[in-house]
Every structure is written in structure tokens, then in C-alpha cells.
Amino acid sequence: MMLMQIDMEDLEFGYDPQYPVLKGIDLTLDKPEFVCIMGPNGVGKSTLIHCINKILKLTKGSIFINEKDVSAMKLKEVAEYLGYVPATSEDSFPLTVVDTIMVGLQNDFKFGTTKDDLSKVYDVLRLMKIEHLAMRNFNELSAGQHQKVVLARGLVRTPPAVLLDEPTSNLDIKHQIEVMKVLSRLPKEKGMLIVMISHDINITAKFADRIVMIRDGGVFADGSPSDVLTKENIRAVYEVDADIMSINGRPHVILNDSIDEP
Numbered sequence: 001m002m003l004m005q006i007d008m009e010d011l012e013f014g015y016d017p018q019y020p021v022l023k024g025i026d027l028t029l030d031k032p033e034f035v036c037i038m039g040p041n042g043v044g045k046s047t048l049i050h051c052i053n054k055i056l057k058l059t060k061g062s063i064f065i066n067e068k069d070v071s072a073m074k075l076k077e078v079a080e081y082l083g084y085v086p087a088t089s090e091d092s093f094p095l096t097v098v099d100t101i102m103v104g105l106q107n108d109f110k111f112g113t114t115k116d117d118l119s120k121v122y123d124v125l126r127l128m129k130i131e132h133l134a135m136r137n138f139n140e141l142s143a144g145q146h147q148k149v150v151l152a153r154g155l156v157r158t159p160p161a162v163l164l165d166e167p168t169s170n171l172d173i174k175h176q177i178e179v180m181k182v183l184s185r186l187p188k189e190k191g192m193l194i195v196m197i198s199h200d201i202n203i204t205a206k207f208a209d210r211i212v213m214i215r216d217g218g219v220f221a222d223g224s225p226s227d228v229l230t231k232e233n234i235r236a237v238y239e240v241d242a243d244i245m246s247i248n249g250r251p252h253v254i255l256n257d258s259i260d261e262p
Helices: 045-052 075-081 097-108 115-127 143-155 173-190 201-207 231-238
Strands: 006-013 022-029 034-038 060-065 082-085 161-165 193-197 210-215 218-223 240-247 250-259
Touching: 006 045, 022 045, 022 218, 034 045, 034 173, 034 201, 045 161, 045 193, 075 082, 082 143, 097 115, 097 143, 115 143, 143 161, 143 173, 173 193, 173 201, 201 250, 210 231, 218 231, 231 240
Parallel strands: 034 193, 034 210, 082 161, 161 193
Antiparallel strands: 006 022, 006 060, 210 218, 240 250
């Protein structure tokens, strides 16, 4: 597996330069781990991922992938390092699940399908526990099945890093846990860097190696779940009161019913 390091230096982005969505972000992701980005709606979590993979152009600052300035890299080169799974997909094509996941191999930039390609597809089908969907048409799947196939398509190349925008949002609790177990194993088993946006505090606390908490467009807290998910941080970022329990060495957040009035 290719070594992977992402460095963000004084990163700033705004759709209107006078009103930055992100500002002053200094962040380094430099080892195989499961990193979850958390924070309230509208603080710039998805924007940050879109800056990393060059969907958006920075207003200020720099991003480096293995010491290469992303601004000087072609999208093709960025795609060699980074897989990406968006929050929602409007895809509705009548391809089989196998063919849909095969699309994820197009960044290998070769023509035709090989036995190795099919092997990779069936490996990721087994990983996501959706082998039974292999020959189903993608546009006939439920929302949860659809989400798992899209996730499989993002993982099929086993890229050095994968950026995931709320990949469990359409899944019920059982399948959320299944997917989080898979994602949490990939750094250890495949040497991958997994960067995921999440809104579920307790599922994140249970599986993440590291949490980056965003507030007001900047990094408010960064560290292990126990370091980041404190009563004080949750109050400051989410404006709610909470009690924190420890279960199997991991924090478990119990939200109180007091919410600040707007």
C-alpha cells in the first residue's frame, strides 16, 4: 500500500471570499487510521472534503498529498490517491451491481475487464456483505442497498485514502454498525486512511480512531474520541448539555433535554 499523508496549511475557502466557510485550518493526516469529522450542520465539513479532493479551489492556504501541492496536481493524479463517496448519489442507471462497482475501477485507466477486476469487485461485495445483490440492477435497490453499493464502488480500488461524506446516512442501525466495523478495520488490514463525515456521535465514538471537531469553520478539537467528546466540547460546539459515560474504554454521550433557544 502506498504511504499516505495529507497536510492542510492555513486552509481557507469561501464561496464569497469575504465570508469564508473554512478558515485557518492546519491539519495533518499522516497514518492509516479511521478519522471522523464532526460538527453541526453548515460548519464546512463537506466543504473541507471537497477542498481535499480538488472539487473546490481554495481561497487561501495549501493542501499537500505526499508533499505534492494539490493545486498543481491534475484531477487524474488526485484520484490515484483518493477515493471519494459523496453524501448522496443521483445515479439511477440500469446496470447490474457488479457493473456499477466496476465503474469504480475506471481510475486505473485501462480498457476492458480482467479476471483481476472481477476478483476486486467480488472481494468488495463480500466485504460489504452484499454478494447476494451482485446481479441485481442498481436502480432497483432500496436506499440502504444503494448506499452500500456506492460505498463499495468507492472502496473497490483500495486507494491509499478514502473520503466519505456521511456514508451511513441511509442505513438502519444494524447496517450502520456493519459498515462502521468494515471501515474501522481497513486502516489495520489494508493500511488505508479513512476520512469520514459523521453526525452520529455515539457510533463515531465507538469506532473512530480520531475525531476532528469543526466549529465556526475551524478545527475546534482534534484527538481520540475520549479527548474530543467531552461535556465542555459538546456544549461549545453543539450548544447542548450532555453527560459522558465510559463503555469499554470508549465515551458514550447521553444528551440532556436542555437546548439553547435561537
